[in-house]
Amino acid sequence: MYKDEMIQLHQFLVYVLKYLENGYDIKDECEEYFSLNISPHHIHRTKAEHKYAIFVLSSAISEILARKEGNNLPPNVVNGLSELARRSRKEVVKMEARLEAK
Incomplete structure (x- = not known):
């Protein structure tokens, strides 16, 4: 997926x-x-x-729906999105480490 599509x-997801x-x-x-301080308007990011912000936001939305809508959302969806957010965070940390090493 291209960056503009991700944005x-x-x-x-913000909507x-x-x-x-x-x-x-x-x-x-x-x-x-909210603590990430990354919004879709931050095109310089x-x-x-x-990608990390999308996964964190998707995970949060799935948790809201799972808890508030009488558990109509399967737990594996919530768990899967949380796992994707965790993996994506690792990618961001690696990228930041490479930038600091330069």
């Missing part, structure tokens, strides 16, 4: 989060995403950083 997906914000208390589930 568009990131923006879409979903804003929609969910109207009906649910989302602060706890989204704490990690790397593709890996946006």
